[in-house]
Amino acid sequence: MAVLKNKISLKNISKTFYLKDRTVEVLKDITFDVKENEFLVLLGPGQCGKTVMLNIMADLEKQTSGAIEFDGSRPTMGDLGVVFQKYALFPWKTVIGNVEMNQKLKGVDKETRRAKAREYINLVGLQGFESSLPKQLSGGMKQRVGIARAYASESDIMLMDEPFGALDAQTRYQMEDEIIKIWEKNKRTIVFVTNNVEEAVYLGDRILLLASRPSYIKKEYIVDLPRPRSQTDRAFLELRNEIVENTDLDI
Amino acid sequence: MNSADTKKWYYMLPIISIAILLGGWMLVAQGEGSMIPTPYATLMRFLDICVHPISKAVLPVHMWMSLKRVLIAFVFAIVLGIGLGVGLGWSTSFHAFADPVFEILRPIPPIAWIPLVILWCGIGELPKVVIVFIGSFVPIVLNTYSGIKEIDSLLINAGLVLGANRRQLLTEITLPATTPAILAGIRTALSSGWMCVVAAEMIAAKQGVGFLIVRGQESGDTALIVACMLVIGVVSLLLSTILSKLEGVLCPWQFSKTK
Numbered sequence A: 001m002a003v004l005k006n007k008i009s010l011k012n013i014s015k016t017f018y019l020k021d022r023t024v025e026v027l028k029d030i031t032f033d034v035k036e037n038e039f040l041v042l043l044g045p046g047q048c049g050k051t052v053m054l055n056i057m058a059d060l061e062k063q064t065s066g067a068i069e070f071d072g073s074r075p076t077m078g079d080l081g082v083v084f085q086k087y088a089l090f091p092w093k094t095v096i097g098n099v100e101m102n103q104k105l106k107g108v109d110k111e112t113r114r115a116k117a118r119e120y121i122n123l124v125g126l127q128g129f130e131s132s133l134p135k136q137l138s139g140g141m142k143q144r145v146g147i148a149r150a151y152a153s154e155s156d157i158m159l160m161d162e163p164f165g166a167l168d169a170q171t172r173y174q175m176e177d178e179i180i181k182i183w184e185k186n187k188r189t190i191v192f193v194t195n196n197v198e199e200a201v202y203l204g205d206r207i208l209l210l211a212s213r214p215s216y217i218k219k220e221y222i223v224d225l226p227r228p229r230s231q232t233d234r235a236f237l238e239l240r241n242e243i244v245e246n247t248d249l250d251i
Numbered sequence B: 001m002n003s004a005d006t007k008k009w010y011y012m013l014p015i016i017s018i019a020i021l022l023g024g025w026m027l028v029a030q031g032e033g034s035m036i037p038t039p040y041a042t043l044m045r046f047l048d049i050c051v052h053p054i055s056k057a058v059l060p061v062h063m064w065m066s067l068k069r070v071l072i073a074f075v076f077a078i079v080l081g082i083g084l085g086v087g088l089g090w091s092t093s094f095h096a097f098a099d100p101v102f103e104i105l106r107p108i109p110p111i112a113w114i115p116l117v118i119l120w121c122g123i124g125e126l127p128k129v130v131i132v133f134i135g136s137f138v139p140i141v142l143n144t145y146s147g148i149k150e151i152d153s154l155l156i157n158a159g160l161v162l163g164a165n166r167r168q169l170l171t172e173i174t175l176p177a178t179t180p181a182i183l184a185g186i187r188t189a190l191s192s193g194w195m196c197v198v199a200a201e202m203i204a205a206k207q208g209v210g211f212l213i214v215r216g217q218e219s220g221d222t223a224l225i226v227a228c229m230l231v232i233g234v235v236s237l238l239l240s241t242i243l244s245k246l247e248g249v250l251c252p253w254q255f256s257k258t259k
């Protein structure tokens, strides 16, 4: 592989919550780089601190110690695409209203931002649903809106927190193919969080396996399989089994 | 039962319940010197006061007087109530400053203010409007405030990540997310406002449905009392229906049933 630029570097990130009656140590000395335009998967058991880690990267939460460096300056709020675990769509906004939100908040005029939003709605295959409300959509469609909304901030970094975690298996497979298609059409640096080993091996260029709480990086896997991948492929299964053996149980 | 029958049955049920109410009413109203007017006597009294004025006004005018008091007070209660509720929910320092006073005044039943307000404002229109304002202001403040407090932090995070500044966080995210709670407050305020206007009119007024009820009591005119009570019921129902329509228009994501 060619030497790629580092897009994000996390250096010795730790996070401890100090509560009234106890302290919860969630992240312990986490160090890794995210390379430009790579599809990096953070794979960890439930409750290990994956959301906390993404929130720190998105500046929604402050680390207890350690530093994050970005290629260039730190993206300001609104310059980072984030897809949330539980969709986090604005229920009072239509599909297009959700997707254009970033541009609206930036003060872009209506015509321009609508055109842009349509582009991303098409990218995720939701054309025809522009004026639907989130409650009228299925789970898979909701998360497509979440993805389109994150893409529409036109950041070159996308943080995705278990975006398919709430979907049924069938929809999940579909969305996994979809996200790879979108990424290949529109290359960006993706940090994708999941607790699903198959999903990690299916999607990632590289996988960082996290230990259960307090979480640290147990192991790194380079997934050197050509796309489109097959989940029944022998090399796929070997890697999958290797990862499973090293995985901690859920807390 | 097939579904068409079920549907018919659901249309029948309200008719049956109203018929039972009317039947029961007729039964207890029977007999000489009963203190309960018959439905027929009530209806006749109702038609009578629609054309023959009491205290220089026919029933629709009295109704309009009461309604006007409620609506005027309501406009102020909505504007100031949402304002105070947003202030309490949004600004920690404003909350620290204003909440203790609000908490002390809040539990006082609005009706308890009537004597004081009459002493302050005399017996014109103002005291009634003030009483209704007190009664409808409180639920609007409370609902707005708790709506803001209970907003899903995920929506706030989404707003932040999409680049909302503090003002946009309020106008673009928090207020729309709180609209259903505010509307619920307005609904509570409406029934509380009606209660207050009738109470205020019963104590000091020359017009209004509350006044009519007291007039009925003074002259032993039970039919007048019951007619007024039913009119109040019907008008409240009407207002509540209008409010439901408004909810559907203002927050289709919450109240409309389209799937």
Ligand SMILES: Nc1ncnc2c1ncn2[C@@H]1O[C@H](COP(=O)(O)OP(=O)(O)OP(=O)(O)O)[C@@H](O)[C@H]1O
Residues within 6 Å of the ligand: A017, A019, A024, A026, A044, A045, A046, A047, A048, A049, A050, A051, A052, A053, A085, A162, A195
């Ligand atoms: N604000 C907070 N205060 C206290 N503890 C917190 C806070 N946020 C997270 N935690 C704790 O940190 C731990 C990790 O939470 P986090 O949501 O990051 O896990 P996760 O890996 O995303 O889990 P899941 O797979 O269920 O999404 C949890 O045990 C949680 O209780």
Ligand SMILES: [Mg+2]
Residues within 6 Å of the ligand: A050, A051, A052, A085, A161, A162
């Ligand atoms: Mg999580």
